[in-house]
Amino acid sequence: EPEVTQTPSHQVTQMGQEVILRCVPISNHLYFYWYRQILGQKVEFLVSFYNNEISEKSEIFDDQFSVERPDGSNFTLKIRSTKLEDSAMYFCASLRDRDGYTFGSGTRLTVV
């Protein structure tokens, strides 16, 4: 069964550093998403991406965040200057049309 692949599985970074989280969505999917889940809390929407541009973003997705699809396969989330409160599990997801979104296994980001 096709999978969404995320790397790295775990990243530790110092406060103020930039991080890039990487995702390879399912190849024939058209919509791409980033969600995050702070430990013990609910899954929160960050941003959706369609047709090579952001289609929607949440209030969490401020100027410190950016997304790119640099080639036909990768989809990245960059956090420019990490804060302690950015520590969370970050999930990439992709969607072809109406059915279930497929989530990647996540990147656990720890900001120290």
Added chain:
Amino acid sequence: GQNIDQPTEMTATEGAIVQINCTYQTSGFNGLFWYQQHAGEAPTFLSYNVLDGLEEKGRFSSFLSRSKGYSYLLLKELQMKDSASYLCAVREPTGGGNKLTFGTGTQLKVEL
């Protein structure tokens, strides 16, 4: 505003049936999803309802009433491996991104 409510925790016995309820109030509606999430892992797709009624898929069934803003997930013949968090999520057709908005999840514990 958006509000998706689920019970925080439930406990059930192996072999039994459990029903997990979800009520929602969202600015738009374009389908309701149920996901299973084991601790530290990605959400995995269980079911999708966009029309009123019952959808059955093996041991799992999901029901939707759009007029009542209500859904439930029914798990039959419970197994120990069904111990997990069950997430109710609503798709809203806002901003072109078809984002999912998640409830806080129901932590199900299956006991012998």
